[in-house]
């Protein structure tokens with residue numbers, strides 16, 4: 001009997017600033033793909049594997065920040081390497097559709113463009129962690145920083161902001177600009193979506209692109 005190689009998986013990531021709705025949209029897309037009969041891994045960064053979820057806690061609490069932006073970039077890289085090795089790589093190999101809430105562009109935008117870790121170092125970390133594993137599609141959910149922060153504050157409902165949410169507005173604006181710049185540099189991979197729209201309309205825009213590009 002002839003054996004066929006398993007169909008390759010697909011890799012879709014969501015990026016955006018605080019309160020851009022990417023976690024919600026990643027969840028909606030994962031459900032839609034599952035309803036379309038696809039085997040889906042819905043995951044997130046930092047985190048996604050048991051060890052990386054522990055690193056997430058250290059990063060978001062601000063404990064790593066005391067060592068500076070390069071240490072933070074290193075820790076995101078450690079978490080990403082474990083996530084790829086333990087979850088993403090295997091899932092793609094099995095033909096799953098991986099939907100990930102944040103990935104390498106967040107390191108470029110937050111640690112690189114915003115916290116000032118030089119591009120050469122960010123590139124070196126990418127080579128070590130991600131290698132050639134780029135997403136098939138990256139959705140950049142774009143929203144003015146002030147609007148996003150207001151949404152994030154509403155969602156927190158009185159809980160303290162994490163180390164990143166707590167940054168000043170100009171830094172959030174820089175993050176937004178950085179994502180848009182990446183999208184401009186890599187138009188084949190990245191799609192900018194207007195995240196100020198109602199949730200259902202954002203979800204429709206996302207689904208249209210997935211249908212066109214990946215025919216699930």
Ligand code: TMP
Nearest residue numbers: 045046076102103106107110111164165
């Ligand atoms: P989240 O709020 O989307 O769950 O992400 C947690 C925070 O981590 C978010 O404020 C952005 C930050 N982050 C980085 O700074 N660099 C990274 O590489 C990743 C994945 C997240």
